[in-house]
Amino acid sequence: MRPENYQAINQPPSNEFELNFGPNHPGIEGNYAFRVRLNGDVVTAAKADAGYLHRGFEKLMEGRLWIQNIALVPRICVPDPVPMEVCYSLAIEELCGLEVPERAQWIRVMQLEMSRLAAHLFAFGGHAATTGMYTPSFWGVADRDLILDRFEELTGGRVYSIYNIPGGVRREVPEGFLGRMSNLLDYLESRLPDYDNLFFTNQVFIRRARDVGTMTQEQALKWGVTGPPLRATGLEFDVRRDDPYLVYDQIDFDIPTEPGGDALSRNLVRRSELQQSIRILRQVIVRLPALKGPVRCPIPNPLAWNVPAGESYARVESSKGELGYYVVSTGGDKPYRVHVRGPSSMHAVQVLEKLAIGARLEDVAQIMFSLDACPPEVDR
Amino acid sequence: MSKELNLWLDKLLSDIESVKVKRKSSRRIRIDVESEALPALLELLQGHASYVHLSAISCVDWIDEDEFELVYHLWSYETNSLVSAHTRIAREPGIYLSIYDLYEPAAFFERDIHEMFGVYFEGSPDMEKFILTEWDGPPPMRKEFDSEAFVNQTFEWENYRPQWLKDIEEEGGGITTRPEDVR
Numbered sequence: 001m002r003p004e005n006y007q008a009i010n011q012p013p014s015n016e017f018e019l020n021f022g023p024n025h026p027g028i029e030g031n032y033a034f035r036v037r038l039n040g041d042v043v044t045a046a047k048a049d050a051g052y053l054h055r056g057f058e059k060l061m062e063g064r065l066w067i068q069n070i071a072l073v074p075r076i077c078v079p080d081p082v083p084m085e086v087c088y089s090l091a092i093e094e095l096c097g098l099e100v101p102e103r104a105q106w107i108r109v110m111q112l113e114m115s116r117l118a119a120h121l122f123a124f125g126g127h128a129a130t131t132g133m134y135t136p137s138f139w140g141v142a143d144r145d146l147i148l149d150r151f152e153e154l155t156g157g158r159v160y161s162i163y164n165i166p167g168g169v170r171r172e173v174p175e176g177f178l179g180r181m182s183n184l185l186d187y188l189e190s191r192l193p194d195y196d197n198l199f200f201t202n203q204v205f206i207r208r209a210r211d212v213g214t215m216t217q218e219q220a221l222k223w224g225v226t227g228p229p230l231r232a233t234g235l236e237f238d239v240r241r242d243d244p245y246l247v248y249d250q251i252d253f254d255i256p257t258e259p260g261g262d263a264l265s266r267n268l269v270r271r272s273e274l275q276q277s278i279r280i281l282r283q284v285i286v287r288l289p290a291l292k293g294p295v296r297c298p299i300p301n302p303l304a305w306n307v308p309a310g311e312s313y314a315r316v317e318s319s320k321g322e323l324g325y326y327v328v329s330t331g332g333d334k335p336y337r338v339h340v341r342g343p344s345s346m347h348a349v350q351v352l353e354k355l356a357i358g359a360r361l362e363d364v365a366q367i368m369f370s371l372d373a374c375p376p377e378v379d380r
Numbered sequence: 381m382s383k384e385l386n387l388w389l390d391k392l393l394s395d396i397e398s399v400k401v402k403r404k405s406s407r408r409i410r411i412d413v414e415s416e417a418l419p420a421l422l423e424l425l426q427g428h429a430s431y432v433h434l435s436a437i438s439c440v441d442w443i444d445e446d447e448f449e450l451v452y453h454l455w456s457y458e459t460n461s462l463v464s465a466h467t468r469i470a471r472e473p474g475i476y477l478s479i480y481d482l483y484e485p486a487a488f489f490e491r492d493i494h495e496m497f498g499v500y501f502e503g504s505p506d507m508e509k510f511i512l513t514e515w516d517g518p519p520p521m522r523k524e525f526d527s528e529a530f531v532n533q534t535f536e537w538e539n540y541r542p543q544w545l546k547d548i549e550e551e552g553g554g555i556t557t558r559p560e561d562v563r
Contacts, residue, residue, distance in 0.1 A: 005513055051511040058496075059520060059527055221432055221457075224485030235457070242460045243407060313408075313453055313464055315435070326438040326451065341436040341453075349488055379511055 016044060021364065023052045029126065029368060030078075032348065032375035038361060046356040046364075048349045054379040061338045066092060067165065067302035069335065074160040076340060077374050079122045082115035083318035085164040088338075090245060091314035091327040092166040095307050098299070103291040104168035105246045110181075110284045111154070111163065112246075112316075113277040117188070118147045119319035120270045120277075123372045127267055128199055130365040131208045136199040143191060146184055153177060168296025178285045185278050185285075192274065200271050209264040213355040213367035216261060223354065224346045227321025228273065229371055232258045232265035239317035253280050263363075263370035270372075273319075306333050320344040320372045342377025349378060407461045415476065418467045422452065422482055425465075430458040434479075437489035439497050443523040446471045448499055452479070469499070478504035496521035 008018060022033035031052035037045040057076055061069045073088045074081030086108055093100060100108075125140030148158040153174055155161035163170050199205055215225070217233040230237060238255045240248040256272030258265035299305070309331040316323045324341035348371070355367050399421065400412040413421050425431040431454040440449040452465040469476050478501040479486045490501040491510055498519035500507065509515075518525050 002514060049510075049513075051513050054511045056520065056527070063528070222484055224434055224483070226433075237457055242457075243455075243462070311451075313436075313438075313451075313462065315462070322435065324436050324453065326436065326453070328440050337438075337440045339436065339438040346485055346488060350485065 015039075019361070022049075028365070029373055030375035032373075032378070034352070034356075034364070034368070036356060036361070036364060041361040043356050043359050043361065043364060046353045048353055048378075050349070050375065050378045052379070053376045057380045058338055058340065061335055063334065065303065065333055066305055066307055066335065069338070070165055071160075071162050073340075074162065075376075076342065076380055077318070077320075077377050078159065079374065080115050080119035080319045081160050082111045082164075083316045083323050083343075084340075085162065086112060086246075087314050087316040087323050087325045088327070089164050089166045090316070091312045091325045092307060094312040094314060095310050095327065095329055096166065096299075097308075098167045098297055100168050100246075101294050101297055102247065103288070103293050104295045104297075106284055106288050106291060107169050107173060107295060108164060109246050109248065109251070110281060110288070111151075111161065111169075113280045113284070114147050114150065116319045117274060117277045117281075118144045118151075119372075120274055121147075123319070123369070124195075124199065124267055124270055127209075127263070127366065127369040128205065130369050131205055133199065133202070133204065136195070139191075139195070139198065143188060146187070150177070150181055150184060153180070165296065165299070165302075167299045168294070170296070172295055173288070178288060181281065182285050185281055188274075189278055192271075195271070200268065205267075206264060208363075209267065209366060209370065210260075210262060212263040212363045213359065213370060214260070214262040215351075215355060219354075220261070223351050225321075225351055226346070227317070227319070227343060227372075228269045229266050229321070229347060229351075231255065232269045233261040234259045239315055239322055243315055245314070245316060251280055251283055263366050266370045266372075304333060306331055307335075318343045320374055320377075321347065340377075340380055342374070342380065344372060344374045345378045347371040348373035348375060409461060409463045411463060411465045413465055413467050415467045415469050418450075418452070418465060419477055419479060419482070421465060422454070422479055425454055425463060426482055429456065431456045431463055433457060434483035434485045434489075435462070437486060437493065439493045439499060439521075441471075441497060441521065441523045442468075443471070448474060448497060450476065450493075450499075474499045475502060476500070477502055480504050495519065498522065 016037055016039045018035060018037050020033060020035055022028040023031045028034060033049035035047045035049060036043045057072060061072060069088065070085060073084040076084050121140040121144040125137030128136035151161055152158045154177060155163035215233060217235055220230050220233045234257050236255045236257050241255060253276045256269050256276065258268050307329045309329055311328045313324060313326045321343035323343045326339040327335055328337040330336045352368055352371060352373060356364050359367060398414045398417060402410040404410055433455040435453040435455050438451040442449055447468045448471055449466060449468050454463045476499060478490055480503060487505050490504045491506055493499050494501060494507050495510055495512055496519055
C-alpha cells in the first residue's frame with residue numbers, strides 16, 4: 001500500500017501502538033498483511049489487508065475458452081491445487097450433463113486425497129515453525145516432496161497437475177504406479193508415530209497451542225467457518241460425506257472431530273485426517289485395477305466447445321474447507337461468469353480478525369496458521 | 381432430505397408471493413424471488429428451515445438486460461441441501477440491502493461485490509476498499525470494463541524482436557514468427 005493510502009485503525013487516541021504483520025513476514029502465510037493494534041503485547045484491534053496477490057482470475061476466466069481455464073484455476077491455491085480443477089470440472093459437467101466414467105472418478109478421488117495429504121503435511125509444518133520448532137516443517141516438506149514425485153509420475157506436473165478435464169482425466173494411470181503409491185502410503189503411515197513424538201504430543205507445542213484462538217461451535221457456525229476448523233469445534237460435517245460428489249459415497253472413512261475449538265484441536269483434526277486420507281487411498285488402490293474402461297467420456301472439440309446455457313454451483317471439500325464454484329454459461333465458448341468461493345477466504349479475513357482480539361502478539365501467527373488461511377484464495 | 385420437510389418447505393415458500401421454486405436435484409434447490417422479498421425469504425430459511433450456513437454470494441452482470449443478478453447460496457447442516465436464492469436488481473443505481481444481520485459471512489462477500497461490481501449494500505458494516513486499494517478506475521468485474529483495452533492504453537508492449545534477432549532472421553535463422561502474430 002502506498003503511504004498516502006495508509007489509515008490507522010479507527011480507535012480513540014491512546015498509548016496503544018500499531019504493528020504491521022506482513023506483507024512479507026515469516027509469521028504470515030503468503031503475501032498478506034495483517035495490522036494489529038497492541039496494548040502491551042495484547043491485541044485490541046485487528047484488520048486484514050489483502051490485495052498483494054490479486055491476479056483477477058475471475059475476470060481472466062471470462063476471456064478464455066472453457067478448456068484453457070483448467071490451466072488457470074489451480075493457481076488460485078498453491079498448496080492444494082487439485083480440488084480447484086476437480087470443482088471447476090464438476091460444475092461444467094453439471095452444465096453439459098456429462099457422465100464421467102467410474103474409473104475416472106476413482107482416479108480423481110486418488111488425486112484429491114494425495115493433494116490433501118500434501119497440503120496437511122505443509123500446514124502443520126508451518127504451524128510448528130510459528131512455535132519455534134523448525135524440524136517438523138523440514139520433515140513435512142520432505143515427505144510432501146515424495147507425494148509430489150507421484151504427482152509428477154501421474155500427471156507430468158509436480159505442483160500444478162492440470163490433469164483433470166471436464167469429462168474425466170487426461171491420461172491413463174502409468175504402469176506400476178499403484179504399487180509405488182502403495183509403498184509411499186506404507187512409508188507415510190510409518191512416519192505418523194514419528195510426527196506424534198516430534199510434534200503432536202510434544203509438550204512445547206501442546207502448551208503453546210492450547211486455548212489459543214478458541215471458538216465455540218455456535219461462533220463457528222455464525223462466522224461461516226468450514227473444514228478442519230469447524231470439525232475442531234466438535235461438529236461432524238464433511239462435504240465428502242454429507243454432500244457427496246464423485247464416488248465418496250462408496251468409500252469408507254471417518255470424520256475426525258475434536259471438542260476444543262482451539263489451535264491445538266485444529267492441528268489434531270489435521271493429524272487424524274492424514275490417517276483417513278491414507279485409508280481412502282488404500283481403498284482406491286484396491287478398487288482401481290478392477291475397473292476397466294475409458295478414463296474420460298467423449299467431449300466435443302475443446303477449442304470450439306459451446307457449453308449449454310445455464311448455471312451450476314459445485315462444492316468440494318478441500319484441505320482448508322468448503323470450496324465452491326459458481327459457473328454461468330450463456331451458451332458461448334467462454335464462461336460468462338465464474339465465482340470462486342475460496343475455502344479459507346472466510347477464515348483469513350473475518351474469523352482471523354475476531355480471533356486475534358485478546359490474543360497475545362506471539363500467538364497471532366499461530367492462529368493464522370492453525371486456520372490454514374491461504375491468501376491467494378482471498379485475493380483470487 | 382426427508383419428504384415431510386420437503387412438503388413443509390413448499391408450504392412455507394408458498395406463503396411468500398412471487399417465489400418460484402425449482403428442484404434441480406435431491407440436494408439442490410433453486411429459488412427465484414423478487415428483490416423486495418429476498419430478505420424475508422432468507423429470514424424464513426434461516427429461522428424456520430435450518431439454512432444457517434451462507435456458502436457464498438455471487439454476482440452476475442447481465443449488461444444486456446441492465447440488471448445485476450445476486451445469488452445467495454445457503455446450506456443446511458440438518459437437511460443436507462443447498463438453496464440458491466436468485467434475485468435481480470437494477471444496474472443503476474445498483475443499491476441493495478445487506479443481509480449482515482442475518483448472516484455474518486455476508487460482510488466479506490458484499491464488500492467484494494461492492495469493490496468488483498460497484499453494488500452498494502446498505503447496512504453492511506464495512507464497504508471500504510479491500511483488494512484493489514490502489515485502483516481508482518471503474519469496478520473491474522463489470523462487463524463494460526475491457527481489461528485488454530485497458531492494458532493496451534496503460535502499458536507499452538515490450539519489444540521482443542530486437543535488432544540482433546531481426547538480423548539473424550534475415551539470414552534465415554532465429555525464432556520464426558509470422559508478421560500477423562506480432563503485436
